[in-house]
Amino acid sequence: MRKKSALTFKRPANGIIWIAACKKSKNEADLSHWPKDYQSAFKDNSSSALFTGDAGKVFPFTLTDGKQVVWAIGLGDREKISEEKIRQALAQAYKQFPDSKGLTLWAQVESFNVLENISKTISLLYETATLTYYRFDKYLSEKKNSNGDKTIKLFIENKGAISESEVSDAIETANIIAGGVNFARDLINEVPNVQNSEVLAKTILSDAKKTLKSKTGKITLKLLGRKEITREKMGLFLAVNQGSDYEPQLVHLQYRPKKITQGSKHIALVGKGLTFDSGGYSLKPSNSITEMKTDMAGAATVYAAFRNAVLQESPHTISCFLGMTDNLISPAANLPDAVIKGRAGKSVEILSTDAEGRLVLADLLDYACDFKPDIIIDVATLTGACVRALGHVVGVMGNSRPLIEELLKASEEEAEPMWQLPIIDEYRDDIKATIADLRNSTGGTSAGAQKAAAFLEHFIRDTGGKNKIKWAHLDIAGINSATHLHYSPKGSATGTMVRTLTHFLLCPLHLK
CATH class of the missing domain: 3.40.630.10 (Zn peptidases)
Incomplete structure (x- = not known):
């Protein structure tokens, strides 16, 4: 996944908008926090009853203009929601997005903010994408599309909900956490005929010199x-x-x-x-x-x-x-x-x-x-x-x-x-x-x-x-x-x- 990111308070005109919904009842998703035109377009779709907000389930539909594609993403029961349940649901959804190279995914942030912490929600969106799209494929002669060319961007309907600097901080935190996890994954996945004790020590020391030298503290x-x-x-x-x-x-x-x-x-x-x-x-x-x-x-x-x-x-x-x-x-x-x-x-x-x-x-x-x-x-x-x-x-x-x-x-x-x-x-x-x-x-x-x-x-x-x-x-x-x-x-x-x-x-x- 590309690290490039953007924030806008204006609804995008291209790419895929993804919006989240929790499960309201056995046969119904909770759309109460969606903008009215999203609700109308969703209900006008003849197959909309198939989407009930179950965790990880997705449902694509178009807005009334017939141009903008929206994907509804289920987060599961609101009463049982947690960071990990959101992370798991997002991961399932990420795997279902099209493999189009250079695809832009616009997250409607408020809909994902069920924990009522926008900074944490933004971190989860980015952290989960980086973890989900991880691949250890350095030894494959033909690499499969890992969805790594997708760009995640954000749009927020309420302009006063969060500042751009807070968004940048949230994304940086996500990149640090997921980057650390993926670095550990790379080390653990490495093959033993390549990674002996001397190579492992050299890899870690090289990363420490490169990554940590400019931070505060000694x-x-x-x-x-x-x-x-x-x-x-x-x-x-x-x-x-x-x-x-x-x-x-x-x-x-x-x-x-x-x-x-x-x-x-x-x-x-x-x-x-x-x-x-x-x-x-x-x-x-x-x-x-x-x-x-x-x-x-x-x-x-x-x-x-x-x-x-x-x-x-x-x-x-x-x-x-x-x-x-x-x-x-x-x-x-x-x-x-x-x-x-x-x-x-x-x-x-x-x-x-x-x-x-x-x-x-x-x-x-x-x-x-x-x-x-x-x-x-x-x-x-x-x-x-x-x-x-x-x-x-x-x-x-x-x-x-x-x-x-x-x-x-x-x-x-x-x-x-x-x-x-x-x-x-x-x-x-x-x-x-x-x-x-x-x-x-x-x-x-x-x-x-x-x-x-x-x-x-x-x-x-x-x-x-x-x-x-x-x-x-x-x-x-x-x-x-x-x-x-x-x-x-x-x-x-x-x-x-x-x-x-x-x-x-x-x-x-x-x-x-």
């Missing part, structure tokens, strides 16, 4: 390779990398806002970036090894949220730690039954080389603690157990109920479902080893997501400050295969959790 970028990671004594991270032809990479980004307020915190984001996970010598079965290129979704999600937060001038200091490697088999690869010491000084018995993500995260979490953040949030496609327990819902665990509540609130606002799972003493006991301090797997399938979190909890250390670091772990293993999102193309990464984390990073926090 941004610092740092890259640690094998030499620096070895110097940091990250034995667990290095053990996972032993079978790789490529160096492990630790990308460290930091943003400091110009102004620190009472609600400002130092938030550390930690992302797992396994560019391909074969399982190592604990080899995955063939039906599980496909899609393992997406095992770096945690790093992609964390960076995209960091990117969005910086572009929207978050009030918080944000540190971002991304650990990148693959997990492959070779004569030098990590072995089951090995005992490895991590950066924190704890020894870990390797019962499964396929439980590698927690090893990378363990060293990253300990490293992040050195910077004494108030909050640490790690994000990872960590366990199949979380998928079995929650399906397409993110599992959240941690040591701070107030922090978890803030994350749950943000996920609810963004309609990206999240559910808390408990870490109990039984799970903490289960990850203790006999010949080492900890073991990286318990061998069973019961409570696997929580036991992985119990393992990570050992690496959130007391930094000696007034308050202990608040920590939350997000297991996003189940969200990349979600198929219920109309604004996420089939077979593509969803980018879920970018909006939630962005929302969280933009809000003042007053955690006790």
Whole structure:
């Protein structure tokens, strides 16, 4: 979709006008907020009874002059309306517009403003279009029309409803949010024979230098390779990398806002970036090894949220730690039954080389603690157990109920479902080893997501400050295969959790 946009307070004479309606009753759409001539033209159409305002349904008709084409778009029941329902309905409608190259779509803004927030409505119109028309087609010899040549423009009947500067701000917000989600999608969709740890790190650092350098606040970028990671004594991270032809990479980004307020915190984001996970010598079965290129979704999600937060001038200091490697088999690869010491000084018995993500995260979490953040949030496609327990819902665990509540609130606002799972003493006991301090797997399938979190909890250390670091772990293993999102193309990464984390990073926090 073209980024070009325009606002007019005069009804356009060309292109397609699209106007929204909610469902009034079982067999009738609510047209009460439509201009009178729209209502008359709609009712004069002999097939108009077919359109009842159901979500995502469309109905084309012409105004009485017979020239201007109008598309009615259903948003569903007004009593049940929400941002996400509007987003889903819009996505369904976008897919039904003609494929004409250079087509202009004029949105009659007031009709979509059922939430009575015109700025948010405009953002939704643009954000949803950008997400819906996304395609990862760089490897196709013949690219299909993705509707990307359409131009969305706005017209508002009431001239005093919103200013042009407010419209520009709303569109910019939409482009930032959707741009971040789509950047994460690009990273996650990239193929593993192209995107190794070194390529992924280079791509992210290149984008950060290009995209974030001109914004307010101070941004610092740092890259640690094998030499620096070895110097940091990250034995667990290095053990996972032993079978790789490529160096492990630790990308460290930091943003400091110009102004620190009472609600400002130092938030550390930690992302797992396994560019391909074969399982190592604990080899995955063939039906599980496909899609393992997406095992770096945690790093992609964390960076995209960091990117969005910086572009929207978050009030918080944000540190971002991304650990990148693959997990492959070779004569030098990590072995089951090995005992490895991590950066924190704890020894870990390797019962499964396929439980590698927690090893990378363990060293990253300990490293992040050195910077004494108030909050640490790690994000990872960590366990199949979380998928079995929650399906397409993110599992959240941690040591701070107030922090978890803030994350749950943000996920609810963004309609990206999240559910808390408990870490109990039984799970903490289960990850203790006999010949080492900890073991990286318990061998069973019961409570696997929580036991992985119990393992990570050992690496959130007391930094000696007034308050202990608040920590939350997000297991996003189940969200990349979600198929219920109309604004996420089939077979593509969803980018879920970018909006939630962005929302969280933009809000003042007053955690006790």
